Amino acid sequence: MAVEVQYYVLLSMALFSIGLFGILTRRNALLFLMSVELMLNAANINLIAFAFYHGNLTGQVFALFTMALAAAEVAIGLGILLVLYRNFRDVDVTVPTTMRW
Amino acid sequence: MTTKPRLRVGRVLLPGVLAVGLFGLMALIVLNTSFGGSQGFPESIAITSELGYAMFQLDELQSTAGSIPNTESFLAAFFLIAVVLDAALDGAIVLAKREEGGKPVVALPSQRDDAEPARSATGRETVADGGSDSTESVTTTGSDADSATDSTAAGNGNDDNDGDGNTGGDA
Amino acid sequence: MIYEQIAFALFAFITLASALGVVLLREPWHSALMLGVALLSIAVHFVMQAAEFVAMMQVLVYVGGGLILITFAVMLTEREDATDDTETNADEVVQT
Structure with missing residues (x-):
């Protein structure tokens, strides 16, 4: 008997909450990226667990798509991060206030 | 130099309570749901x-x-x-491209561009972000260190241009 | 099997502990290393759910691509005054 699916769901929820906690507390933009990766991985764990639960490969294919999107997100995020560092000499997300009303 | 990993705690009370509360809510929902056993994949497939x-x-x-x-x-x-x-x-290429005076500056220039603007103008225009005065001062001081440090992008070409003007013999 | 549950508990602990390390460690480089540990242990979870290909893609894309990219960003955005944590006190950022 394999591990039941609800433990995987609990694991992914805990991982998602940790990522949310990281986004809420940190002010370094790099940590934002890492926390978003954690949350995307929580979603992936859910997809894979329910693919195994239903005996259906849709979740696995969708997890692959999510990973491709995460790679694109990291590429764009790091581009924005480097522009941020070039303009402000810092990666603190509270420093750029140009677009704040 | 390696540094010992240190935890960063403090000022995390409200987000911590929020995250733990969210996890508790979701866990309550999950634990009250009956899932049953997993179906699994048949053995005969790849x-x-x-x-x-x-x-x-x-x-x-x-x-x-x-x-x-x-x-x-x-x-x-x-x-x-x-x-x-x-x-x-x-998008990554557009973000990583760095313009000075409206012209893109590549990291490893293959040929010298004679029509490069002067350094004092480029420093202002590269870091111009339309911010307030306080951030403006920060960015201008930062731009000096910037052009001093990354010599491959802007420092080399501009230094040569300031030095020997329009000789163009060593290009 | 009881071994699967033991393995699940062990790797769930590793995953959650290293994820907490990501959000709690002070240096961004240490956080990046902890993120690598978390991603690898998530790949182990994928293998346990009969998703070997997704696990391989996880290792290749996340650990081999995303984490290296994050490492580059950590190196490129190193702060000069790395003496103290400027992100624990929120009042200081206004005057920078």
Whole structure:
């Protein structure tokens, strides 16, 4: 008997909450990226667990798509991060206030 | 130099309570739901091949064992993801490109550009972000260190141009 | 099997502990290393759910691509005054 699916769901929820906690507390933009990766991985764990639960490969294919999107997100995020560092000499997300009303 | 890993705690009370509360709520929902046993995959299939068949909509090749035929096909989604990855590549290039006076500056220039603007003008225009005065002062002081440090991008070419003007013999 | 549950508990602990390390460690480089540990242990979870191909893609894309990219960003955005944590006190950022 394999591990039941609800433990995987609990694991992914805990991982998602940790990522949310990281986004809420940190002010370094790099940590934002890492926390978003954690949350995307929580979603992936859910997809894979329910693919195994239903005996259906849709979740696995969708997890692959999510990973491709995460790679694109990291590429764009790091581009924005480097522009941020070039303009402000810092990666603190509270420093750029140009677009704040 | 290596530094000892240190924890960063403090000023995390409210987000911590929020995150733990969210986890508690979701865990309460999950633990009150009865899932039953997992169905699992049939033993006779090769999962990687079936993934490929589902991803490229090769329905004739899909296995008929278990509930594998219920797997949807994802050709359109695959194509959309490919387009999104292309867009991400273009966006990363646009973000990484650095312009000085309206002209893009590459990291390793293959030829000298005689019409480069002077250094004092470039320093202002590169860091111009339209911020307030306080951030403006920070960025101008930062731009000096910037042009001093990354010599491959802007420092080399500008120094040569300031030095020998328009000789162009060593290009 | 009881071994699967033991393995699940062990790797769930590793995953959650290293994820907490990501959000709690002070240096961004240490956080990046912890993120690598978390991603690898998530790949182990994928293998346990009969998703070997996704696990391989996880290792290749996340650990081999995303984490290296994050490492580059950590190196490129190193702060000059790395003496103290400027992100624990929120009042200081206004005057920078």
